[in-house]
Amino acid sequence: MKSKRVNMDGRQLGIPLAGSLGVGNEGTESGVPWISVVLLAAGESKRMGQPKLLMPWGETTILEQAISNCLGSRAKQVVVVLGHRAEDMIRLVRGERADVVVNPAYRQGMGTSIACGLDLVSDKAQGIMLALCEQPSVDPATIDQLIAAFGASSKGITIPRYGDRRGHPVIFATRYKEELSRLTGDTGGRQIVARHPDDILEVAVSCEGVLSDIDTLDSYNLELSKIGRR
16 A cells, blocks of 8 residues: 655655654653654545535634644644545645645555554654544644643553543554554554553543544534534
């Protein structure tokens, strides 16, 4: 499987392969660890019946809001993985400070999109945050809280918790990069989390958006209704 790295004009570029640093969580800038976000935006939105990431979200779209949240955080790199309707989405993110990669095998599951994103992760990365584009309510402050907690801990997996439930995004230390690259199907990083229960840091957050899952029109309208209550 070959992924395509594109610039904001949609032209195909070469893919610089990134390697793991094999370092701890300690930061390089005032204690802040070097985090690369892999923002997954390749799905077909089958349950929604239309490309959900192109649907309105306030004055923007779900896709643009999710990217904006990541870019507004203290993450050092944002890699956006596109697939279904990639041409339409590339036009929306033109000019953003994000790396964009197109996964031609997106129909084979989330694991292929994670692998595509990992190809672009910087060698400087100390942690890889797997983020879901259908969670536009996860604000920069929540992302920063997770990054700070990861940097202050020796644990290799940082997971947000709202109430008694775990959510997303999740940060994996780069020592998990090889495992992440071998993921298959649509379970994402859950397989790795299940294999390493003693290496997990749960972080209590006040952002309910870490639990959101915009897959249907009803869930979309529910999440939209929450915007007006903030």
